[in-house]
Amino acid sequence: MADKHVTPMLDELEHGPWPSFISGIKRLRDQHPQERISGMANSLLGQLEHSYETRKGYWKGGTVSVFGYGSGIIPRFSEVGDAFPESREFHTLRVQPPAGNYYTTGMLRQLGESWEKHGSGLQTFHGQTGNIMFIGSTTENTQHFFDEINEYGWDLGGAGPCVRTGMCCVGAARCEQSNIDEIKIHRTLLNNFTDDVHRPALPYKFKFKVSGCPNDCVNSIERADCAIIGTWRDDMKVDQEEVKNFVEEKGRKYVIDNVITRCPTNCLSLKDDDTLEVDNRNCVKCMHCLNVMPKALSPGDDKGATILMGGKRTLKVGDLMGTVVVPFMKLDTEEDYEKLTELAEETIDFWAENGLEHERCGEMIERIGLVNFLDGIGLEVDPNMVADPTTSSYVRMDGWDDEAEKWFKEKLEAAEA
Amino acid sequence: MSEKQATIAHRPPKETGCPDAFQYMHPVMRRNYGQWAYHEDPRPGVLKHVAHSGDAIWTIRAGTQRILDVTSLNLLCDIGDKYADGYVRFTIRSNIEYMVDQESKVGPLIVELEKNGFVVGGTKNSVAMISHTQGWLHCDIPGTDASGVVKAMMDEVIDEFKGWNMPNRVHMTTSCCQINCGGQGDIAINVQHTKPPKINHDLVSNVCERPSVVARCPVAAIRPAQINGKPSLEVDEKKCICCGACYPPCPPMQINDAEHTKLSVWVGGNHSNARGKPSFQKLVAAGIPNNPPRWPEATAIVKKILRAYRDDAKDWERISDWVERIGWPRFFELTGLPFTKFHINNWKGARNSLNASTHIRF
Numbered sequence: 001m002a003d004k005h006v007t008p009m010l011d012e013l014e015h016g017p018w019p020s021f022i023s024g025i026k027r028l029r030d031q032h033p034q035e036r037i038s039g040m041a042n043s044l045l046g047q048l049e050h051s052y053e054t055r056k057g058y059w060k061g062g063t064v065s066v067f068g069y070g071s072g073i074i075p076r077f078s079e080v081g082d083a084f085p086e087s088r089e090f091h092t093l094r095v096q097p098p099a100g101n102y103y104t105t106g107m108l109r110q111l112g113e114s115w116e117k118h119g120s121g122l123q124t125f126h127g128q129t130g131n132i133m134f135i136g137s138t139t140e141n142t143q144h145f146f147d148e149i150n151e152y153g154w155d156l157g158g159a160g161p162c163v164r165t166g167m168c169c170v171g172a173a174r175c176e177q178s179n180i181d182e183i184k185i186h187r188t189l190l191n192n193f194t195d196d197v198h199r200p201a202l203p204y205k206f207k208f209k210v211s212g213c214p215n216d217c218v219n220s221i222e223r224a225d226c227a228i229i230g231t232w233r234d235d236m237k238v239d240q241e242e243v244k245n246f247v248e249e250k251g252r253k254y255v256i257d258n259v260i261t262r263c264p265t266n267c268l269s270l271k272d273d274d275t276l277e278v279d280n281r282n283c284v285k286c287m288h289c290l291n292v293m294p295k296a297l298s299p300g301d302d303k304g305a306t307i308l309m310g311g312k313r314t315l316k317v318g319d320l321m322g323t324v325v326v327p328f329m330k331l332d333t334e335e336d337y338e339k340l341t342e343l344a345e346e347t348i349d350f351w352a353e354n355g356l357e358h359e360r361c362g363e364m365i366e367r368i369g370l371v372n373f374l375d376g377i378g379l380e381v382d383p384n385m386v387a388d389p390t391t392s393s394y395v396r397m398d399g400w401d402d403e404a405e406k407w408f409k410e411k412l413e414a415a416e417a
Numbered sequence: 418m419s420e421k422q423a424t425i426a427h428r429p430p431k432e433t434g435c436p437d438a439f440q441y442m443h444p445v446m447r448r449n450y451g452q453w454a455y456h457e458d459p460r461p462g463v464l465k466h467v468a469h470s471g472d473a474i475w476t477i478r479a480g481t482q483r484i485l486d487v488t489s490l491n492l493l494c495d496i497g498d499k500y501a502d503g504y505v506r507f508t509i510r511s512n513i514e515y516m517v518d519q520e521s522k523v524g525p526l527i528v529e530l531e532k533n534g535f536v537v538g539g540t541k542n543s544v545a546m547i548s549h550t551q552g553w554l555h556c557d558i559p560g561t562d563a564s565g566v567v568k569a570m571m572d573e574v575i576d577e578f579k580g581w582n583m584p585n586r587v588h589m590t591t592s593c594c595q596i597n598c599g600g601q602g603d604i605a606i607n608v609q610h611t612k613p614p615k616i617n618h619d620l621v622s623n624v625c626e627r628p629s630v631v632a633r634c635p636v637a638a639i640r641p642a643q644i645n646g647k648p649s650l651e652v653d654e655k656k657c658i659c660c661g662a663c664y665p666p667c668p669p670m671q672i673n674d675a676e677h678t679k680l681s682v683w684v685g686g687n688h689s690n691a692r693g694k695p696s697f698q699k700l701v702a703a704g705i706p707n708n709p710p711r712w713p714e715a716t717a718i719v720k721k722i723l724r725a726y727r728d729d730a731k732d733w734e735r736i737s738d739w740v741e742r743i744g745w746p747r748f749f750e751l752t753g754l755p756f757t758k759f760h761i762n763n764w765k766g767a768r769n770s771l772n773a774s775t776h777i778r779f
Contacts, residue, residue: 012710013565016572019534021564024486031488044554051553051562052709055675059557060668067427076555092555098438101507105494107441108505112487112494121487125507128550128598135484135555147428155433166435167509172451173442174466174474174516181451183438191434198432214690218509221695222601222688258732264692288691292733295455315596316635316662318764319697357629 002039002086004029005046009053028121036086037121040136043087044120047080064091064139066146069198072156073142089138090120093145094131094157096165096197099186099210100173101126111149118145129207130167131157155194161358162200163193163348167224168210169217176294177287178212179230179303180331185210185340189226192341196348203355203364206348213299215287220311221322225361226344227308233328234300235280242296247274259289304330307340309347309373310362320362323370325377327384343377350376380410443504443516445474461581462537463523475517477501477526480536480546480571480578483511484554484564492533500526510546510588512539536571536578544577544723547589550598558665559593560608560678561707566591569711570606573720584730584739587723590686595660601686603736604722605698606715608707609681613657614670618644625650625667633662680705680715684722684748685737696737702754718754725751744778 013022022045029041051057064075074092081088097103111132115123120136127133137145146156157165166189169175171182189208196202209220212230220227247255252270260268264286267279276296290297307329308322326343330336347361354376355364365373374381383389439447449468456466464476482489493513497505501515501522508514513535515526527537539545547570550556552563570589577583590602597607621627627650631639638656642649650670652663661672672678682705686698701722705715722736729751730739740748749756762770 009710010565013568016568017575018480018536018568018571019482019489020568021482021484022568024482024484024489027488028486048553048562052565055561055678055707055709056673057553057556057559059555061557066430068430074555076557090555096435097507098436098441100438100442101509102438102441103505103507104441105497105503105505108490109494112490116487122484123487123490124484125511125513126509128548128600130509146430150431150433153433153436155431155435169509170506172453173438173446174453174476176453176455176466178451178453187435187437194432194434197434198430216688216690216695219600219688221690222686222697262692262733284690286690286692288733291691295457298455313597313600316633318635319597319601321695321697356632358633 002042004042005049005084007045007049010045010049025122032121034116037116039086040090040120041122043084044090044136047078047084047087050080050083059090064142066143066156069156071159071162071198071200072146074159075139087120087136090136091139091142093119093134093137093142094127094129094159094165095134095149095154096157096190097126097130097132099166099168099183099190100170102173110152111154114145114148118142118148129157129164131165156198158197158200158205160200161202161204162198162206163190163196163202164205164207165197166190166208166210167218167220169212171210171212171230175212177215177290177299179232179299180210180212180228180305182210182212182230184337185228185305185331188337188341189228189344192344193348202348202352204358204360206351206361208344213287214285214306215291221308222311222319223313224311224322225309226347227311227322228305228340229308230299230303231285231306231328232300232303234302236278236283236285236290236300237298238276238278239296239298240275243276243293244274246293246296259292262288264288304328305340307343310360310365312360312362316358317363317366320360320366322362323365324382324385325374325379327382343379346377380406441504443474443502443518445472445518446504446516448472449474458541459520459523461543461579462527462540464540465520473518473520475520475523477515477517477523477530477537478508478512478539479515479530480512480539482564482568483546483549493535496526496529496533500529508539508546510539510548512546536575538579542581542583542585543579544574544583544587544589546578547571547591548599548602549591550593552593556593557668558661558673560610560661560673561593561680561712562709563591563593563599565710566606566712566715569713570716570719573716574723577723583723583727585733585735587726587736588686588688589719594664596662601688601695601698603684603686603698604719605683605686606719607681607683609679609703610659610661610672610674610677611679611704612674612677613652613654613659614661614663614672615674616650616652617669617671618647618649620669621649621667622647624669630663630667630670633666635660635662639663678707679703680707680712682715682718682722685740687735687737689735692733692735692738693741700760701748701752703759721752721754747778 062075118141168182172178209224307326311322590599592599642651681703683698
């Protein structure tokens with residue numbers, strides 16, 4: 001290793017009670033037996049200190065990939081590599097975690113060992129999209145590392161204009177609010193689009209995120225092009241004995257102030273005997289009362305998912321939330337799953353055909369309008385898709401009678417089904 | 418090279434995609450998949466879930482430095498082997514969770530985690546771990562660092578991470594550019610550029626695909642130009658909103674500036690459907706110096722907001738619920754932050770965010 005870079009600014013981040021990533025990188029520099037790793041850590045610290053001093057970043061992208069894929073690696077070449085040569089190439093491999101981010105310690109060690117062999121010894125569980133990020137490898141070693149971990153069951157995630165690594169909440173594995181099989185949905189969708197994950201050929205990124213209930217712990221409405229959120233359509237379950245226990249423990253005022261009056265659609269009423277009355281027809285499944293009283297209140301039995309599309313962050317037309325495109329969908333049988341996969345395929349195909357370069361699905365919907373989008377993916381309009389009907393009269397409305405007839409016909413068919 | 422040699426030289430990938438999670442899942446969770454009845458919060462950082470079968474599992478959540486060196490990763494595994502059952506998961510905010518099947522394992526595990534410098538907490542009405550991006554450590558377009566900002570801030574709000582002192586949970590995020598990869602948060606600390614890009618005209622024609630850079634600009638402020646006889650790009654600086662969207666596809670359009678790249682703070686982003694519909698975060702403070710290594714000015718503002726929220730919000734109100742109840746004038750009054758013309762939206766659909774009523778609190 002060259003002389004240790006002096007890092008007075010970074011050293012300031014070794015103080016304080018929260019675990020320090022700087023101390024971690026220094027451990028690699030000072031204690032790691034491999035000279036390659038300690039040298040890389042030294043150069044990395046040097047470049048980072050230089051960034052802290054000048055308030056600028058010094059990594060540039062490029063093109064690096066493993067054989068057969070066009071995606072999954074974030075190339076980083078240093079602009080100041082002459083001064084910090086051992087981290088001159090410092091690429092990240094994005095690896096898909098198991099749905100729900102479960103690991104055994106044995107598997108974590110094995111991954112860590114492989115990365116020590118080929119990379120920097122730095123990793124993150126997980127990046128914002130949801131990948132395990134193995135940070136810091138040379139171009140040559142990205143292939144070696146991938147070959148090694150691919151042999152024992154790990155594959156790269158997405159990067160660039162492609163289907164990205166998915167995300168799902170802890171869900172049915174440990175949460176009483178789960179309404180769907182998050183892991184199965186996540187894996188069914190992602191592994192149906194493996195080719196689109198590994199070979200970027202879409203207008204821009206496309207993200208699937210799966211939340212088991214409307215608490216939406218994976219931020220799918222705000223972050224996913226396709227959000228699948230568990231819900232139910234029958235009555236929520238009320239254990240009146242537990243309601244009484246809760247009232248006794250917390251007091252009526254607490255229950256009225258924190259449960260009854262917080263219901264967004266005024267569906268709850270505390271009866272004189274301290275049991276709960278629920279207007280289930282008007283419950284919007286917001287989850288608040290279930291969150292406050294998880295022992296007393298639970299989702300119903302007729303479970304399924306609501307699907308929203310078009311969520312994304314700022315670039316380039318500003319933040320967009322997803323919009324409901326399927327108010328409710330059962331996800332029990334293999335046929336149900338096929339329907340979900342088909343919907344995702346229709347959506348990605350239509351967007352691939354009609355999206356502009358670097359245009360997210362939500363931006364396309366913004367540009368062409370929801371009605372054209374629904375038409376393109378073969379879905380019918382539904383009043384659950386809007387917050388309000390249009391307030392503008394400047395809309396051409398010939399063909400009204402046909403549309404109205406279609407609506408009644410669908411209602412009839414639904415009633416007969 | 419013959420075709421056969423090519424095959425030998427390049428191992429074809431096994432396109433296995435997303436791995437099966439059940440092989441890595443604690444047996445109690447596997448056994449009770451989809452069969453959970455309720456949960457309790459025995460103490461900060463610990464969850465107890467009970468299944469209909471009567472089985473229970475305890476989860477111990479700990480904050481880490483997120484960018485894990487392999488020594489720390491192995492240490493977390495050692496702790497998992499010795500004091501837990503060898504099964505872990507990570508939350509989307511990069512906390513590690515250990516699952517154990519007996520209550521008696523909880524205490525010793527917490528002691529061991531804390532002894533090794535990890536921080537148990539981040540559940541229920543705490544300030545959760547700040548979700549963040551890569552920053553100067555690895556990103557190609559960052560205006561600031563991510564891990565450093567987060568480390569400095571978590572040092573200051575660690576008691577709020579370890580305790581249950583907030584009216585409801587507080588999710589914080591940071592982002593190192595205006596694309597905001599950090600996502601929505603109850604409080605978000607994001608980069609905000611304040612000057613147009615500085616263009617290196619010698620490089621543009623070699624490095625940038627000019628039409629796609631022109632197309633990337635949200636306000637059509639970029640146009641092709643000949644500068645010093647070379648094809649380049651120019652920016653209408655009066656139109657430019659200094660967002661930096663042109664910088665990723667065209668690195669010679671440097672947006673980051675040691676002085677003029679600032680931080681801003683946004684509040685009220687909420688992903689959950691609980692009570693109100695999900696909401697985006699709103700600007701509350703800007704012009705904050707991007708001040709490494711510890712960014713004290715940004716942390717001071719965050720702490721001010723947290724204090725006002727803690728003292729004034731009702732139980733279960735997220736920051737968005739709280740502001741909806743008390744109104745923005747009171748928010749600025751309670752936090753002591755200035756309200757400026759920059760808080761008023763001038764973007765698409767802006768008038769939807771204006772007050773079209775006489776609803777005013779006096």
